Amino acid sequence: MEMKLEDLGYSDALERFRIEHHLRDFEIGRVIAEHKERYTVKTAQGEYDAEITGNMRFAARGREDYPAVGDWVAVATYDPDLAIIHAILPRFSVLKRQAVGQFGEVQLIATNIDYALIVQALDRDFNINRLERYLTICHASKVEPIIILTKADLLDEKQIKEIVESIKARVKDVPVIAISNETRRGYEELTRLIRKGKTYCLLGSSGVGKSSLLNALSGDTVMKTGAISQSTHKGRHVTSHRELIVLENGGIVIDNPGMREVGIADAAGGLQTTFDKIVSLAKGCKFKDCTHTSEAGCRVLEAVGRGEIDKAAYENYLKMEREKAHFTSTVAERRKKEKGFGKMMKDYKKTIRKNNL
Ligand SMILES: Nc1nc2c(ncn2[C@@H]2O[C@H](COP(=O)(O)OP(=O)(O)OP(=O)(O)O)[C@@H](O)[C@H]2O)c(=O)[nH]1
Ligand SMILES: [Zn+2]
Numbered sequence: 607m608e609m610k611l612e613d614l615g616y617s618d619a620l621e622r623f624r625i626e627h628h629l630r631d632f633e634i635g636r637v638i639a640e641h642k643e644r645y646t647v648k649t650a651q652g653e654y655d656a657e658i659t660g661n662m663r664f665a666a667r668g669r670e671d672y673p674a675v676g677d678w679v680a681v682a683t684y685d686p687d688l689a690i691i692h693a694i695l696p697r698f699s700v701l702k703r704q705a706v707g708q709f710g711e712v713q714l715i716a717t718n719i720d721y722a723l724i725v726q727a728l729d730r731d732f733n734i735n736r737l738e739r740y741l742t743i744c745h746a747s748k749v750e751p752i753i754i755l756t757k758a759d760l761l762d763e764k765q766i767k768e769i770v771e772s773i774k775a776r777v778k779d780v781p782v783i784a785i786s787n788e789t790r791r792g793y794e795e796l797t798r799l800i801r802k803g804k805t806y807c808l809l810g811s812s813g814v815g816k817s818s819l820l821n822a823l824s825g826d827t828v829m830k831t832g833a834i835s836q837s838t839h840k841g842r843h844v845t846s847h848r849e850l851i852v853l854e855n856g857g858i859v860i861d862n863p864g865m866r867e868v869g870i871a872d873a874a875g876g877l878q879t880t881f882d883k884i885v886s887l888a889k890g891c892k893f894k895d896c897t898h899t900s901e902a903g904c905r906v907l908e909a910v911g912r913g914e915i916d917k918a919a920y921e922n923y924l925k926m927e928r929e930k931a932h933f934t935s936t937v938a939e940r941r942k943k944e945k946g947f948g949k950m951m952k953d954y955k956k957t958i959r960k961n962n963l
Contacts, residue, residue: 615858617803632680637673638850654689674714701747716807721750725810727757735922753782756815759786787818802856824851880924
Protein backbone atom coordinates (compact mmCIF):
# COMPACT_ATOMS: atom_id res chain seq x y z
CA MET A 607 0.00 0.00 0.00
CA GLU A 608 1.27 3.42 -0.92
CA MET A 609 1.32 6.11 1.69
CA LYS A 610 2.41 9.69 1.93
CA LEU A 611 5.35 10.84 4.01
CA GLU A 612 3.04 13.32 5.70
CA ASP A 613 1.14 10.37 7.11
CA LEU A 614 4.32 9.37 8.87
CA GLY A 615 4.77 12.88 10.31
CA TYR A 616 6.85 14.55 7.59
CA SER A 617 6.68 18.34 7.72
CA ASP A 618 7.26 21.38 5.50
CA ALA A 619 10.27 22.34 7.59
CA LEU A 620 11.91 19.01 6.82
CA GLU A 621 11.14 19.37 3.13
CA ARG A 622 12.72 22.85 3.09
CA PHE A 623 15.80 21.41 4.75
CA ARG A 624 15.99 18.67 2.16
CA ILE A 625 15.91 21.17 -0.70
CA GLU A 626 18.34 23.62 0.91
CA HIS A 627 20.82 20.86 1.59
CA HIS A 628 20.77 19.41 -1.89
CA LEU A 629 19.25 16.14 -0.87
CA ARG A 630 16.78 16.23 -3.74
CA ASP A 631 18.24 13.17 -5.38
CA PHE A 632 17.55 11.08 -2.34
CA GLU A 633 14.37 9.51 -1.14
CA ILE A 634 13.19 10.44 2.32
CA GLY A 635 12.15 7.86 4.85
CA ARG A 636 11.60 7.38 8.52
CA VAL A 637 13.56 4.93 10.65
CA ILE A 638 11.02 2.61 12.25
CA ALA A 639 13.33 -0.02 13.72
CA GLU A 640 16.96 -0.53 14.58
CA HIS A 641 18.93 -3.70 15.09
CA LYS A 642 22.66 -3.25 15.68
CA GLU A 643 23.50 -0.64 13.05
CA ARG A 644 20.93 -2.02 10.63
CA TYR A 645 17.78 -0.05 10.22
CA THR A 646 14.31 -0.49 8.84
CA VAL A 647 13.41 2.63 6.89
CA LYS A 648 9.89 3.36 5.70
CA THR A 649 9.49 5.56 2.64
CA ALA A 650 6.48 6.41 0.53
CA GLN A 651 7.34 3.34 -1.59
CA GLY A 652 7.75 0.73 1.09
CA GLU A 653 10.05 -0.66 3.73
CA TYR A 654 13.79 -1.03 3.29
CA ASP A 655 16.59 -2.75 5.09
CA ALA A 656 19.15 0.03 5.47
CA GLU A 657 22.72 0.72 6.47
CA ILE A 658 24.63 3.96 6.79
CA THR A 659 27.38 4.99 4.40
CA GLY A 660 30.99 4.33 5.31
CA ASN A 661 31.51 8.07 5.44
CA MET A 662 28.84 8.49 8.04
CA ARG A 663 30.29 5.73 10.16
CA PHE A 664 33.74 7.20 9.85
CA ALA A 665 32.61 10.69 10.82
CA ALA A 666 30.43 9.57 13.73
CA ARG A 667 31.71 10.86 17.03
CA GLY A 668 29.11 9.31 19.27
CA ARG A 669 25.77 7.58 19.48
CA GLU A 670 23.88 10.67 18.46
CA ASP A 671 25.55 10.69 15.05
CA TYR A 672 23.91 7.36 14.19
CA PRO A 673 20.29 6.99 13.14
CA ALA A 674 17.69 6.17 15.75
CA VAL A 675 14.07 5.11 15.65
CA GLY A 676 11.97 8.12 14.65
CA ASP A 677 14.67 9.76 12.52
CA TRP A 678 14.04 11.18 9.08
CA VAL A 679 16.80 10.07 6.75
CA ALA A 680 17.88 10.68 3.17
CA VAL A 681 18.32 7.32 1.46
CA ALA A 682 19.34 5.87 -1.86
CA THR A 683 17.22 2.81 -2.50
CA TYR A 684 18.17 -0.35 -4.34
CA ASP A 685 15.95 -3.16 -5.52
CA PRO A 686 14.08 -4.77 -4.05
CA ASP A 687 14.30 -3.54 -0.50
CA LEU A 688 17.80 -2.38 0.32
CA ALA A 689 18.77 1.21 1.08
CA ILE A 690 21.79 3.24 2.08
CA ILE A 691 21.31 6.09 4.53
CA HIS A 692 23.25 9.18 3.46
CA ALA A 693 22.09 11.76 5.98
CA ILE A 694 19.99 12.25 9.07
CA LEU A 695 17.64 15.23 8.90
CA PRO A 696 17.56 17.56 11.91
CA ARG A 697 15.79 16.17 14.97
CA PHE A 698 13.28 18.30 16.78
CA SER A 699 13.39 16.15 19.88
CA VAL A 700 15.60 13.37 21.20
CA LEU A 701 14.44 11.02 23.92
CA LYS A 702 17.54 9.66 25.57
CA ARG A 703 18.67 7.93 28.67
CA GLN A 704 21.82 6.75 30.23
CA ALA A 705 22.63 3.29 28.95
CA VAL A 706 22.15 0.62 31.57
CA GLY A 707 25.42 -0.38 33.19
CA GLN A 708 27.61 1.97 31.20
CA PHE A 709 27.97 5.24 32.96
CA GLY A 710 28.51 8.16 30.68
CA GLU A 711 27.04 6.41 27.65
CA VAL A 712 23.90 7.91 26.24
CA GLN A 713 21.26 5.69 24.67
CA LEU A 714 18.74 7.10 22.25
CA ILE A 715 15.24 5.85 22.88
CA ALA A 716 13.63 7.61 19.93
CA THR A 717 13.75 10.91 18.06
CA ASN A 718 11.23 13.37 16.65
CA ILE A 719 8.68 12.44 19.26
CA ASP A 720 5.88 14.85 20.16
CA TYR A 721 4.32 12.97 23.06
CA ALA A 722 5.45 10.17 25.32
CA LEU A 723 2.81 7.80 26.60
CA ILE A 724 4.23 6.74 29.93
CA VAL A 725 2.57 3.45 30.77
CA GLN A 726 2.40 1.89 34.21
CA ALA A 727 0.09 -0.82 35.48
CA LEU A 728 -2.11 0.09 38.41
CA ASP A 729 -1.58 -3.22 40.12
CA ARG A 730 2.04 -4.28 40.52
CA ASP A 731 4.22 -2.09 38.36
CA PHE A 732 2.92 1.18 39.70
CA ASN A 733 5.68 3.32 41.22
CA ILE A 734 5.58 7.08 41.51
CA ASN A 735 9.35 7.51 41.76
CA ARG A 736 9.84 5.71 38.47
CA LEU A 737 7.10 7.84 37.01
CA GLU A 738 9.02 10.96 37.98
CA ARG A 739 12.10 9.60 36.26
CA TYR A 740 10.22 9.13 33.02
CA LEU A 741 8.84 12.64 33.39
CA THR A 742 12.34 13.99 33.89
CA ILE A 743 13.48 12.34 30.68
CA CYS A 744 10.51 13.83 28.84
CA HIS A 745 11.05 17.33 30.14
CA ALA A 746 14.73 17.22 29.28
CA SER A 747 13.87 16.02 25.78
CA LYS A 748 11.11 18.54 25.11
CA VAL A 749 8.62 15.73 24.75
CA GLU A 750 5.14 16.15 26.23
CA PRO A 751 4.27 13.40 28.69
CA ILE A 752 0.90 11.68 29.09
CA ILE A 753 0.55 9.25 31.98
CA ILE A 754 -1.42 6.08 31.30
CA LEU A 755 -2.33 3.71 34.11
CA THR A 756 -3.40 0.31 32.80
CA LYS A 757 -5.26 -2.65 34.27
CA ALA A 758 -7.89 -0.49 35.90
CA ASP A 759 -10.19 -3.53 35.75
CA LEU A 760 -8.17 -5.12 38.54
CA LEU A 761 -8.97 -2.37 41.08
CA ASP A 762 -12.17 -0.81 42.31
CA GLU A 763 -13.06 2.78 41.46
CA LYS A 764 -12.12 4.07 44.91
CA GLN A 765 -8.60 2.63 44.68
CA ILE A 766 -8.14 4.01 41.17
CA LYS A 767 -9.27 7.45 42.26
CA GLU A 768 -6.84 7.43 45.17
CA ILE A 769 -3.88 6.60 42.95
CA VAL A 770 -4.82 9.13 40.29
CA GLU A 771 -5.23 11.82 42.95
CA SER A 772 -1.89 10.97 44.55
CA ILE A 773 -0.18 11.37 41.18
CA LYS A 774 -1.93 14.61 40.40
CA ALA A 775 -0.84 15.96 43.78
CA ARG A 776 2.79 15.46 42.82
CA VAL A 777 2.72 15.95 39.10
CA LYS A 778 1.11 19.09 37.77
CA ASP A 779 -0.09 19.78 34.25
CA VAL A 780 0.33 16.25 32.95
CA PRO A 781 -2.75 14.26 31.87
CA VAL A 782 -3.29 11.12 33.93
CA ILE A 783 -5.61 8.53 32.42
CA ALA A 784 -6.65 5.24 34.00
CA ILE A 785 -7.48 2.67 31.35
CA SER A 786 -8.23 -1.00 30.95
CA ASN A 787 -7.27 -2.93 27.87
CA GLU A 788 -9.84 -5.50 28.87
CA THR A 789 -12.91 -3.29 29.21
CA ARG A 790 -11.60 -0.33 27.16
CA ARG A 791 -12.30 2.00 30.03
CA GLY A 792 -10.53 5.32 29.44
CA TYR A 793 -9.95 4.70 25.73
CA GLU A 794 -12.15 7.58 24.69
CA GLU A 795 -10.35 10.00 26.94
CA LEU A 796 -7.03 8.78 25.57
CA THR A 797 -7.89 8.86 21.88
CA ARG A 798 -9.13 12.40 22.32
CA LEU A 799 -5.53 13.37 23.15
CA ILE A 800 -4.10 11.74 20.05
CA ARG A 801 -3.62 14.14 17.17
CA LYS A 802 -3.09 13.69 13.45
CA GLY A 803 0.51 13.83 12.26
CA LYS A 804 1.94 13.83 15.78
CA THR A 805 4.28 11.09 16.90
CA TYR A 806 3.71 9.21 20.14
CA CYS A 807 6.16 6.90 21.84
CA LEU A 808 5.20 4.21 24.33
CA LEU A 809 7.41 4.06 27.39
CA GLY A 810 7.09 1.58 30.21
CA SER A 811 8.34 -1.63 31.74
CA SER A 812 7.68 -5.03 30.29
CA GLY A 813 4.26 -6.43 31.02
CA VAL A 814 2.41 -3.21 31.77
CA GLY A 815 0.18 -3.60 28.72
CA LYS A 816 1.83 -1.54 26.00
CA SER A 817 1.31 -4.11 23.26
CA SER A 818 -2.28 -4.74 24.34
CA LEU A 819 -2.95 -1.01 24.17
CA LEU A 820 -1.29 -0.66 20.79
CA ASN A 821 -3.18 -3.63 19.40
CA ALA A 822 -6.47 -2.27 20.60
CA LEU A 823 -5.80 1.26 19.34
CA SER A 824 -4.74 -0.03 15.97
CA GLY A 825 -7.87 -2.13 15.49
CA ASP A 826 -8.61 -0.28 12.28
CA THR A 827 -5.18 1.04 11.43
CA VAL A 828 -4.37 2.70 8.17
CA MET A 829 -1.06 0.90 8.19
CA LYS A 830 0.61 -1.85 10.14
CA THR A 831 4.29 -1.91 9.43
CA GLY A 832 4.69 -5.50 10.53
CA ALA A 833 2.05 -6.71 8.16
CA ILE A 834 2.90 -4.72 5.09
CA SER A 835 5.62 -6.23 3.05
CA GLN A 836 5.01 -9.93 3.35
CA SER A 837 3.79 -10.43 -0.21
CA THR A 838 6.67 -8.72 -1.97
CA HIS A 839 9.47 -8.71 0.59
CA LYS A 840 9.37 -12.26 1.74
CA GLY A 841 11.14 -13.08 4.95
CA ARG A 842 13.35 -10.06 5.02
CA HIS A 843 12.17 -8.51 8.22
CA VAL A 844 11.01 -10.81 10.90
CA THR A 845 8.82 -8.29 12.62
CA SER A 846 7.57 -9.96 15.71
CA HIS A 847 5.78 -6.80 16.76
CA ARG A 848 4.66 -3.65 15.04
CA GLU A 849 7.20 -0.94 15.33
CA LEU A 850 5.38 2.05 13.97
CA ILE A 851 1.71 2.32 13.31
CA VAL A 852 -0.53 5.04 11.99
CA LEU A 853 -3.82 5.17 13.83
CA GLU A 854 -7.16 5.75 12.20
CA ASN A 855 -7.25 9.32 13.47
CA GLY A 856 -3.79 10.03 12.03
CA GLY A 857 -1.68 9.73 15.18
CA ILE A 858 1.63 7.91 14.75
CA VAL A 859 2.67 5.51 17.49
CA ILE A 860 6.12 4.06 17.97
CA ASP A 861 6.47 1.05 20.21
CA ASN A 862 9.58 0.74 22.28
CA PRO A 863 11.25 -2.08 24.12
CA GLY A 864 10.49 -2.15 27.83
CA MET A 865 12.71 0.09 29.83
CA ARG A 866 13.56 -1.80 32.93
CA GLU A 867 15.87 0.80 34.32
CA VAL A 868 15.40 4.44 33.72
CA GLY A 869 18.59 6.43 33.94
CA ILE A 870 18.94 10.15 33.69
CA ALA A 871 21.01 11.33 30.74
CA ASP A 872 22.08 14.96 30.53
CA ALA A 873 18.78 16.04 31.93
CA ALA A 874 19.73 19.65 32.48
CA GLY A 875 16.45 21.41 32.93
CA GLY A 876 14.54 18.16 33.19
CA LEU A 877 14.80 17.93 36.92
CA GLN A 878 13.84 21.52 37.14
CA THR A 879 10.46 21.13 35.49
CA THR A 880 9.52 18.06 37.46
CA PHE A 881 10.50 19.61 40.71
CA ASP A 882 9.72 23.20 39.99
CA LYS A 883 8.75 23.95 43.52
CA ILE A 884 11.86 22.49 45.10
CA VAL A 885 14.10 24.30 42.65
CA SER A 886 12.48 27.67 43.21
CA LEU A 887 12.58 27.20 46.99
CA ALA A 888 16.26 26.24 46.78
CA LYS A 889 17.07 29.68 45.44
CA GLY A 890 16.16 31.08 48.85
CA CYS A 891 18.47 28.81 50.84
CA LYS A 892 20.96 30.56 53.09
CA PHE A 893 23.97 28.93 51.46
CA LYS A 894 24.56 29.05 47.71
CA ASP A 895 25.91 25.48 47.66
CA CYS A 896 23.19 24.16 49.95
CA THR A 897 22.71 20.42 49.52
CA HIS A 898 19.26 20.62 51.16
CA THR A 899 20.11 17.76 53.49
CA SER A 900 21.11 19.26 56.84
CA GLU A 901 21.93 22.95 56.42
CA ALA A 902 20.50 25.68 58.59
CA GLY A 903 18.43 28.18 56.65
CA CYS A 904 17.49 25.60 54.01
CA ARG A 905 14.15 26.59 52.52
CA VAL A 906 13.65 23.16 51.01
CA LEU A 907 14.04 21.34 54.33
CA GLU A 908 11.73 23.84 55.96
CA ALA A 909 9.06 23.21 53.34
CA VAL A 910 9.41 19.45 53.77
CA GLY A 911 9.06 19.94 57.52
CA ARG A 912 5.88 21.95 57.03
CA GLY A 913 4.55 19.24 54.76
CA GLU A 914 4.43 21.59 51.78
CA ILE A 915 6.68 19.30 49.79
CA ASP A 916 6.05 15.62 49.68
CA LYS A 917 8.82 13.76 51.53
CA ALA A 918 9.09 11.07 48.86
CA ALA A 919 9.32 13.65 46.06
CA TYR A 920 12.07 15.40 48.02
CA GLU A 921 14.05 12.17 48.44
CA ASN A 922 13.60 11.30 44.80
CA TYR A 923 14.86 14.75 43.88
CA LEU A 924 18.03 14.34 45.95
CA LYS A 925 18.66 10.92 44.46
CA MET A 926 18.34 12.19 40.92
CA GLU A 927 20.53 15.20 41.62
CA ARG A 928 23.25 12.86 42.88
CA GLU A 929 22.89 10.69 39.78
CA LYS A 930 23.05 13.69 37.50
CA ALA A 931 26.19 14.95 39.25
CA HIS A 932 27.79 11.55 38.86
CA PHE A 933 26.82 11.33 35.22
CA THR A 934 28.14 14.79 34.43
CA SER A 935 31.45 14.03 36.11
CA THR A 936 31.95 10.74 34.25
CA VAL A 937 31.28 12.47 30.94
CA ALA A 938 33.74 15.24 31.84
CA GLU A 939 36.32 12.64 32.79
CA ARG A 940 35.91 10.78 29.52
CA ARG A 941 36.25 13.99 27.52
CA LYS A 942 39.46 14.76 29.41
CA LYS A 943 40.80 11.30 28.64
CA GLU A 944 39.93 11.64 24.96
CA LYS A 945 41.66 15.00 24.84
CA GLY A 946 44.74 13.48 26.47
CA PHE A 947 44.73 10.71 23.91
CA GLY A 948 44.42 13.20 21.05
CA LYS A 949 47.43 15.11 22.29
CA MET A 950 49.43 11.91 22.62
CA MET A 951 48.65 11.00 19.00
CA LYS A 952 49.67 14.47 17.84
CA ASP A 953 52.96 14.31 19.71
CA TYR A 954 53.57 10.87 18.33
CA LYS A 955 52.98 11.97 14.74
CA LYS A 956 55.22 14.99 15.29
CA THR A 957 58.01 12.75 16.51
CA ILE A 958 57.62 10.54 13.49
CA ARG A 959 57.74 13.51 11.14
CA LYS A 960 60.72 15.08 12.89
CA ASN A 961 62.71 11.89 12.73
CA ASN A 962 61.55 11.00 9.25
CA LEU A 963 60.36 7.65 10.49
N1 LIG B 1 -6.31 -7.28 33.58
C1 LIG B 1 -5.64 -6.65 32.63
N2 LIG B 1 -4.60 -7.27 32.03
C2 LIG B 1 -3.93 -6.61 31.07
C3 LIG B 1 -4.28 -5.29 30.67
N3 LIG B 1 -3.42 -4.90 29.73
C4 LIG B 1 -2.56 -5.92 29.50
N4 LIG B 1 -2.87 -6.97 30.33
C5 LIG B 1 -2.16 -8.25 30.41
O1 LIG B 1 -0.84 -8.03 30.87
C6 LIG B 1 0.09 -8.88 30.21
C7 LIG B 1 1.18 -8.07 29.53
O2 LIG B 1 0.59 -7.24 28.53
P1 LIG B 1 1.41 -6.71 27.27
O3 LIG B 1 0.51 -5.86 26.48
O4 LIG B 1 2.09 -7.83 26.57
O5 LIG B 1 2.51 -5.83 28.01
P2 LIG B 1 3.72 -5.03 27.34
O6 LIG B 1 3.86 -3.77 28.11
O7 LIG B 1 3.54 -4.90 25.88
O8 LIG B 1 4.95 -5.95 27.64
P3 LIG B 1 6.31 -6.11 26.73
O9 LIG B 1 5.84 -6.51 25.37
O10 LIG B 1 7.07 -7.18 27.44
O11 LIG B 1 6.97 -4.77 26.76
C8 LIG B 1 -0.73 -9.71 29.24
O12 LIG B 1 -1.00 -10.94 29.83
C9 LIG B 1 -2.02 -8.91 29.06
O13 LIG B 1 -3.10 -9.70 28.74
C10 LIG B 1 -5.40 -4.67 31.32
O14 LIG B 1 -5.78 -3.52 31.08
N5 LIG B 1 -6.03 -5.39 32.28
ZN1 LIG C 1 18.73 24.08 50.87
